[in-house]
Amino acid sequence: MRMNLYSAEILGSHGTMMAYVTAPTTRAAIDFIKDHEKTSRRRVTRISVTRVDDQMPEQESGGLGQLLRHGPTGFASRHPTIGWFIHGQVHPEVQLFSVQRDRAQPRFVLAPNADVAMAIEFWSKPTEAPQTKYAKVALATSLTDRQKHEIEELIEFGVIGMLAWDEKRGWSVT
Numbered sequence: 001m002r003m004n005l006y007s008a009e010i011l012g013s014h015g016t017m018m019a020y021v022t023a024p025t026t027r028a029a030i031d032f033i034k035d036h037e038k039t040s041r042r043r044v045t046r047i048s049v050t051r052v053d054d055q056m057p058e059q060e061s062g063g064l065g066q067l068l069r070h071g072p073t074g075f076a077s078r079h080p081t082i083g084w085f086i087h088g089q090v091h092p093e094v095q096l097f098s099v100q101r102d103r104a105q106p107r108f109v110l111a112p113n114a115d116v117a118m119a120i121e122f123w124s125k126p127t128e129a130p131q132t133k134y135a136k137v138a139l140a141t142s143l144t145d146r147q148k149h150e151i152e153e154l155i156e157f158g159v160i161g162m163l164a165w166d167e168k169r170g171w172s173v174t
Contacts, residue, residue: 001024002024002068003022003023003024003067003068003069003071003072003073004022004023004025004029004051004053004068005020005021005051005068006020006021006022006023006026007019007050007052008020008033008049009046009047009049010033011044011045011046012037012042012044013042013043019075020076021033021049021073021075022067022068022072022076024073026049028073029049029073032073033047033049060078061084062078062084063083063085064084067084067085067086074086075087077160079120079161080161081120082116082120082123087112094112094160095110095111095112095113096108096109096110096143096163097109097110097111097114098142099117099121107121107162108162108163108164109121110151110160110161110163112160120160121162124162146170147171150170151163151171161173161174162174
């Protein structure tokens with residue numbers, strides 16, 4: 001069954017959230033959101049959805065066609081490096097991963113799981129960088145107190161991507 005991509009605004013006891021949903025129809029998208037919010041035990045006062053896949057600029061549609069042809073109903077996100085993917089929550093629960101290849105410096109990635117972390121890290125490297133077959137992926141634990149404090153907000157909002165730390169500005173996500 002062919003899916004469509006909807007932009008959703010969900011207003012409820014938890015505030016207003018924006019999300020993308022893949023579903024075959026507008027009604028199915030709304031029902032999916034209602035079921036998710038009911039399961040999460042959150043009260044929803046308003047849901048509005050707008051179909052957006054037919055208006056998506058080509059440069060933002062990476063992998064979307066395949067996802068809509070073969071993917072399930074669910075929440076969707078787009079990362080500029082790896083394209084569109086489906087996840088089970090409005091904002092996927094993310095973790096901070098440290099990815100280290102050979103003897104290189106570890107690179108930090110926010111992702112819902114190790115597979116997505118590896119994909120983001122792999123595709124974010126310059127093409128001239130040497131490719132290795134082995135990478136160590138682990139939950140990052142060697143952060144300073146300031147880094148830990150500042151990363152909590154990014155984790156709370158489900159931001160996904162490569163991280164860079166700057167002493168003056170803090171974390172930035174690409």
